[in-house]
Amino acid sequence: MNLPLIAISCYSLSMLTLLIPLFSSTSPLLHLITKSAIKTAFFISIPPLFLLINENFQTTMMSWKWFVIASVPLNFSIQLDHYTILFVPIALLVSWSIVEYSLWYMHNDPKIQLFFKYLLIFLVAMLLLVSAGNFLILFIGWEGVGIMSYLLIGWYFTRSNAGAAALQAVLYNRIGDIGFLFTIFWLISHFDSIDYNLIFSMNVPTPLIIAFIIAAASKSAQFGLHPWLASAMEGPTPVSALLHSSTMVVAGVFLLIRIHPIIKDNQTALTTCLCLGAISTAFAATSALTQNDIKKIIAFSTSSQLGLMVVAIGLNLPHLAFFHISTHAFFKAMLFLCSGIVIHNLNDEQDIRKMGGLQKSLPITTSCITIGSLALMGTPYLAGFFSKDSIVEAINSSNVNAWALIITIIATSFTAVYSLRVIFFTSMNFPRFNPSININENYPTSTNPIKRLAIGSIISGLIINQILTPSSPLTLTMPTYMKITALLVTFLGFLIAFDLAQISWTKTPSQNLSKSINTSFYPLIIHRLAPALFLNFGQYNSSHLIDTLWLEKMGPKGLAYSQLPPIKKNQEVQQGLIKIYLSILVISMTISLILLQLA
Template sequence: MNLPLTAVTCYSLSMLTLLFPLISPTSSHFHKNTKTAVKTAFFISIPPLFFMINESFQTTLISWKWFSVLATPLDFSIQIDQYSMLFSPIALLVSWSIVEYSLWYMHNDHKIQLFFKYLLIFLLAMMLLVSAGNLLILFIGWEGVGIMSYLLIGWYFTRSNAGAAALQAVLYNRIGDIGFLFAIFWLISNFDSIDFNLLFAMNPPTPLIIAFIIAAASKSAQFGLHPWLASAMEGPTPVSALLHSSTMVVAGVFLLIRIHPLIKDNSTALSTCLCLGAISTVFAATCALTQNDIKKIIAFSTSSQLGLMVVTIGLNLPHLAFFHICTHAFFKAMLFLCSGSVIHNLNDEQDIRKMGGLQKSLPITTSCITIGSLALMGTPYLAGFFSKDAIVESINTSNVNAWALIVTLIATSFTAVYSLRIIFFASLSFPRFNPLIFSNENNSTAMNPIKRLAVGSIIAGLFLNQTLIPSSPMTLTMPLYMKIAALLVSIMGFLIAIDLAQISWTKVSHQNLSKSINTSFYPSIIHRSTPSSFFNFSLNTSSHLIDTLWLEKMGPKGLASSQLPPVMKNQEIQQGLIKTYLSILVASLIICLIILQLA
């Protein structure tokens, strides 16, 4: 069978299937048609994946002439390779589950059709980003997911926090866009090409690669550009699941994977990725430990896992970063959907301290939360184990920055602590909510997506491990303690979490650590102190420098003050003694006449 032709055909059919509900006349069943379209696109994208597993597959590039800038042709280029063929079915499967879940979660929203249109456009932009053959098409998909994330995060626009969170996401992503555009313009002006195949043959300067890293850091919420990720929880839960599982937030890491041939020989870029990822993963894990909002705990865990992916890029292992993207998509989307189910059944309660005992009233949801949390911890034979175990093994056998690697291992142990904290507060102990609240799991539209993702969280790691990890036999020479390091770190975090549960989690805390350590004081520093300082500086500049100095002291007051001294001198000389002045005048005239007569 002609695998490239099959891959291109299936990709084209998938995109057309997703596009069909948008171009067809709007009907009252648009939201249901959207679910059918995403489901159909998923099944269409599967055949090339199985053929790729059984046969060797080379990259297929489809290019259409579009336009030119100077001497640089800017084509509409689509690249079908291992990454796009494997990621597309995963993104479509996760999106199918989220779209189906949204039918239940958003059924009372009177703008549900517009909501599903936004979801479809978001998914189309993500598919375009994944399969882009050059930087221009990737940037179009990049901006597409950014714009739609703004609209989806701010869906509840009547709430001020939602509008502020949407604007915050846009502003932080604009920083990355500056880096991305700088790289594109530099390549156009100096290299006359932005196609990946041609870029990989060049030796780029370090500032160009740093610009790409800045772009990735803003989109993937790395340290310094991270506050928007937790704020994005103001959007509906399906939006949180879509943005923070397999789509928008991994776009930055996916960019680094795409341009990895440019990074692999640049020690500065690799060290930057390693250190940035290590700092991001440990601070996000620390923030997750102090949160009480169930959605924000999961959001910070996403940021921590993104930092782990960037660390893997810094270790020169892009295929492991991509492996973790794929496994992470299943259990993270499931955790968000489970949190939405809990919040919905508890009348919009998101504080985990007001939950408890849900294993009796919501057994399926709490079971899936447990599966997702265990997969996030890296429990053996679940999806997260295969990718995290390989990453931790690579960390232990590498010879790069030791402190960054130690910090990453500490963050990995923190993962077990906050994962068990969710299980402890949500599922175990006694109920801490209103006993009159009625909760049930009878709606198959809500439960089927969660069950589907739970199956993926269990078996996806094994399947992807056989697909992505090289099948050639390798001689394992690492010591046993290195081999089981990931498991040991998770067990250590698990034991710490159990100890904390017995000591402090059951006591009333008089300190609100969720606000004091929240995103490492960034809301106070970046969003309040810095704008306040700039505002005061601008106010002083306008009032003291422009208004006081120019308009007053150098204007009317300046003119008056410059003319006042000579006037005062004249006043001192001319004191109004008219007789004296007349006598002096007469005396002066007489003296002048005498002098003239004598002459």
């Protein structure tokens, strides 16, 4: 059996199937064609996954000569390894659910055909990024998801907040793009190649690896480059689900997984990833605690989980980062879709304090919210448990950078707090919304996708755990107290969340804590204070430069200064000596008369 040929054929057929709706863009049934194409591509991508499970499939490369620049060949290369073969079906399954959900959510939108086309291009760009065989193809997919995120986040372009959020996403991601482009140009100029295999065998300098990490931090919304992720909630809910689950935000972490061969022996890069991930997961988890917007709570939870993935990279365990990417895609997409159903039924109300008691009126949705939140917490035997528990075990058995590991574990307990807070405020207690609101979830196009994702949130962790190959030897023995650390911090978070919920049900919570912790005023500092200081500094210097140089020195003062040299020369001659002046006058007149007589 020719395993590489089967894998390449299935991958190529899947991509061609996804491209079919793009050539049917004038069809009035484009949204239905798009859904069918993604569904078909998902089933086509299954055979390589079975080959990976049963036949221990190895990496396969296919490459076509594209063009040559300065004697450097740039090829269109595709790499099918265990990461690609495992991620493609996951991305297609999640996207299939989101696209089917969009049939219900966007059915009144006059530009629904264009919306589905954007979603499809977004998915194709991500699959190209995952399967890239060199940094050029990876960058094409990287830019593709960036451009499409701008268009989708700003879909409701008549809203000023949506336009600002889309622009913010582009600007923050451009920072990472600069780092990415710099590394590509450096690799071409020094190694005459951008292929993975050749680059990974070279000694890549640390500043270049740091540039890669900056690129990943911008795309995966790590601390310092994170504000755009919460602002991206201005886009439609299906966009938020696709953006946060299996496409754009995991692109940065996937880049770090790809370049792990050049990171694993560089202690500076590993420490940078570890500290950056720890700070990001703690900051985002703390911010999520004080949010009341259900979509922003889920958005900050995404940033926190991305930080946990980067921590796994810093611990030299990229397979655990990929494991968490795979399981996280299911329950995060499901949480966003469920939040969209709740918001839609409550007349666009996003404040969790104005919900409650939905377990009777929205039983399927609230059940899926509970499953997704429990999976996010790492509840035993749900999908998130297998990946999060493995990372926490790796943290406990690690002997590097204790403070980073401690705050990561604390952030893990915060995950339980805000997850249970969402469950309490949406599902439990009494309704806090207008009783005249008509609530209805009897739409198959809205409930079938979340049911499908709920199944994935339950069983995907166990399945992927059996497939994924560790990148380093595992710790075979570990004390019991270290094994149950993840469960203990989750249980601690449960107690804190329950206590806070009891307080909030009987007493209005103080706003002081919320105001002091709520994103730590980061957007205020970065988006208001820093630009104001730079603009004032620039205005002062530019106006000062214009006033002093052009208007004064080149104007009145310049004219005066230009007359000083001849004036000084004249002053040297005219010293106020009358006798000398008279003598010069007499001599001049005498010479003039003599010349007149001679003439």
